Amino acid sequence: MVETLVLIEHDRRQVKRPSLHAITLAQQLGGEYALLVLGHGLDEIAASLVSYGAAAVIVADDPALAEPLADRYATVIAEVARKRGTKTLLGTSSTFSKDVLPRAAALLDAPMVTDVLAIEEMDGSIAYRRPINAGSMLATVKVEGDRRVLTARATAFEAPAANVAVCPTERFLFDAASLPNGVQFISREQRASERPDLTESRVVVSGGRPLRDPETFERLVGGLADALGGAVGATRAAVDAGMAPNDYQIGQTGKVVAPELYIALGISGAIQHLAGIKDSRIIVAINKDPDAPIFQIATYGLVGDLHQIVPQLIESIRRG
Amino acid sequence: MTQGQSVEKILVPFKSVPDPYAGAAASTSKSVINPFDEIAIEEALQIRERGEATEIVGVTIGAPAVDEQIRAALAMGIDRAVRIDDARALDPYAVARILRALVEKESPQVVIMGKQAVDDDSNQVGQMLAGLLGWPQATFVSKIEFLENKTRARCTRETDGGLEIVAINLPAIITTDLRLNEPRYVSLPGLMKARRKPIETLTCEQLGVTVRPMTTTLSTSSPTRRAAGTRVGSVEELMAKLKQEAKVL
Ligand SMILES: Cc1cc2nc3c(=O)[nH]c(=O)nc-3n(C[C@H](O)[C@H](O)[C@H](O)COP(=O)(O)OP(=O)(O)OC[C@H]3O[C@@H](n4cnc5c(N)ncnc54)[C@H](O)[C@@H]3O)c2cc1C
Numbered sequence: 001m002v003e004t005l006v007l008i009e010h011d012r013r014q015v016k017r018p019s020l021h022a023i024t025l026a027q028q029l030g031g032e033y034a035l036l037v038l039g040h041g042l043d044e045i046a047a048s049l050v051s052y053g054a055a056a057v058i059v060a061d062d063p064a065l066a067e068p069l070a071d072r073y074a075t076v077i078a079e080v081a082r083k084r085g086t087k088t089l090l091g092t093s094s095t096f097s098k099d100v101l102p103r104a105a106a107l108l109d110a111p112m113v114t115d116v117l118a119i120e121e122m123d124g125s126i127a128y129r130r131p132i133n134a135g136s137m138l139a140t141v142k143v144e145g146d147r148r149v150l151t152a153r154a155t156a157f158e159a160p161a162a163n164v165a166v167c168p169t170e171r172f173l174f175d176a177a178s179l180p181n182g183v184q185f186i187s188r189e190q191r192a193s194e195r196p197d198l199t200e201s202r203v204v205v206s207g208g209r210p211l212r213d214p215e216t217f218e219r220l221v222g223g224l225a226d227a228l229g230g231a232v233g234a235t236r237a238a239v240d241a242g243m244a245p246n247d248y249q250i251g252q253t254g255k256v257v258a259p260e261l262y263i264a265l266g267i268s269g270a271i272q273h274l275a276g277i278k279d280s281r282i283i284v285a286i287n288k289d290p291d292a293p294i295f296q297i298a299t300y301g302l303v304g305d306l307h308q309i310v311p312q313l314i315e316s317i318r319r320g
Numbered sequence: 321m322t323q324g325q326s327v328e329k330i331l332v333p334f335k336s337v338p339d340p341y342a343g344a345a346a347s348t349s350k351s352v353i354n355p356f357d358e359i360a361i362e363e364a365l366q367i368r369e370r371g372e373a374t375e376i377v378g379v380t381i382g383a384p385a386v387d388e389q390i391r392a393a394l395a396m397g398i399d400r401a402v403r404i405d406d407a408r409a410l411d412p413y414a415v416a417r418i419l420r421a422l423v424e425k426e427s428p429q430v431v432i433m434g435k436q437a438v439d440d441d442s443n444q445v446g447q448m449l450a451g452l453l454g455w456p457q458a459t460f461v462s463k464i465e466f467l468e469n470k471t472r473a474r475c476t477r478e479t480d481g482g483l484e485i486v487a488i489n490l491p492a493i494i495t496t497d498l499r500l501n502e503p504r505y506v507s508l509p510g511l512m513k514a515r516r517k518p519i520e521t522l523t524c525e526q527l528g529v530t531v532r533p534m535t536t537t538l539s540t541s542s543p544t545r546r547a548a549g550t551r552v553g554s555v556e557e558l559m560a561k562l563k564q565e566a567k568v569l
């Protein structure tokens with residue numbers, strides 16, 4: 001029996017680092033945990049997971065799982081959880097986990113808690129702390145029943161340390177022909193980027209509405225990010241206006257980041273945006289409105305026109 | 321209309337939430353339709369206006385106070401609405417189980433709903449409902465097109481890695497993302513018409529479901545606020561702070 005099952009995410013080439021942070025929550029929960037990875041052609045990915053202190057790496061490897069289709073994935077995940085007597089099924093908050101895990105929860109007849117930030121001991125049972133209302137409040141919740149499903153916020157848990165001990169890898173066998181077949185994968189946008197991943201980068205530079213068009217956005221926000229070796233993010237307003245792709249959106253309903261340095265260019269600081277950046281170590285805001293709410297949370301605020309300031313800043317960084 | 325030419329019925333579940341634009345002083349805030357559900361309603365209306373659907377039924381679970389948001393949904397243009405009378409603090413799984421009973425009663429070909437309620441921020445109900453029904457799902461959708469005599473739909477999904485396109489067999493659950501459309505404003509004639517549209521009230525008992533929420537909120541608190549920072553007067557000063565004080569450069 002493995003008490004906790006941690007769903008690990010990958011992009012076919014390698015494990016997505018933030019998904020490892022859920023292992024840290026599994027360790028805090030105590031008891032044995034196994035890592036679960038689904039897909040096709042997983043040998044290398046599975047091999048990269050053997051030293052995180054798990055009881056086993058469970059691999060569901062089949063052509064039928066080549067694409068992360070929720071109906072199939074949830075079926076297999078629920079089957080593994082049932083067979084292993086799992087009490088807690090766990091993943092990192094991401095669009096992948098959010099697509100697949102609630103469906104698995106329903107198949108397991110289990111309640112689910114999204115975006116766990118921390119756990120607390122309460123009268124001998126565990127309570128989970130999570131943000132609600134765009135992070136303006138924190139709720140402490142408990143769940144009933146002998147199974148539950150959780151997603152952990154990657155920014156709230158450290159990456160787990162790899163140790164020397166190597167755990168076994170087990171292949172999970174299932175009947176691929178009996179899997180649901182209601183969703184067909186058609187295509188995925190291929191957008192090669194030299195820049196670091198938004199949720200893993202030490203530095204994130206984001207742009208808002210006044211960046212106007214994709215070219216200006218790329219020149220100023222992209223230019224500053226490149227000067228700093230950072231990733232690029234955006235507000236909803238910038239994404240809605242077509243300045244930046246949807247996966248750049250940071251906030252309540254986009255990605256959550258917590259870099260060493262977050263630079264907000266022309267961003268007002270709506271709570272929906274702040275929900276995704278509040279745990280950054282240093283926040284720099286450049287905004288022409290001295291009363292913009294972003295200045296209330298910025299470590300360093302500079303009032304002025306970004307169209308003039310950003311080129312100067314890039315120049316100054318390049319000079320060193 | 322004959323089957324095949326159009327989807328007979330679209331069901332749109334929607335939740336009443338505190339106005340997300342009200343700002344921090346939310347104690348006085350009014351309630352609105354959850355923004356993602358407003359997008360779901362708008363999409364259903366556009367599908368019907370293109371002649372691709374016949375009827376749009378809205379459903380919300382809540383106390384009588386949510387009738388105001390039901391009127392707003394009717395004023396936007398949905399054909400009729402069901403309120404499932406339940407004033408309890410329900411968790412997403414309880415909501416999904418109640419909605420399953422309504423889906424079984426109404427037999428829609430498509431359920432379009434928000435990806436997330438912006439008060440609890442759970443992002444669970446649609447996927448759970450799909451799991452309970454054994455229906456295909458397409459989550460975080462920014463484009464819907466019907467295919468092959470409305471037996472399938474092609475959906476563009478907003479994922480962490482960019483856009484993804486899937487085709488789903490109907491009946492199915494679709495959850496909306498922000499880029500799907502821009503919801504219309506309620507018009508005065510729409511409001512007048514809404515008064516004459518039916519709101520059916522059902523209890524869980526009448527639907528034949530007994531659910532007990534399995535999640536309880538023990539307490540809520542305010543997150544620790546970030547300390548207010550400092551203003552700098554120039555690019556040079558900012559660079560100096562980042563290097564010497566913050567040591568991030
Ligand atoms: C359901 C829902 C979900 C949402 N989810 C998200 C989310 O996940 N992420 C998100 O970001 N938002 C989200 N929003 C939107 C959010 O409420 C704000 O509308 C959005 O964050 C504003 O983006 P912005 O700061 O780019 O634009 P604005 O609010 O328009 O701010 C632009 C700022 O730029 C400044 N400015 C203008 N010109 C210049 C210049 N030349 N130089 C310097 N500064 C300048 C202005 O003073 C202003 O402060 C959501 C909203 C809803 C209702």
Ligand SMILES: Nc1ncnc2c1ncn2[C@@H]1O[C@H](COP(=O)(O)O)[C@@H](O)[C@H]1O
Nearest residue numbers: 333334381433434436437442443444445
């Ligand atoms: N009380 C409710 N009544 C009707 N639909 C609801 C209710 N609560 C949640 N939903 C639906 O479920 C979606 C996701 O909610 P959640 O999983 O709570 O974030 C919402 O966008 C609504 O479409």
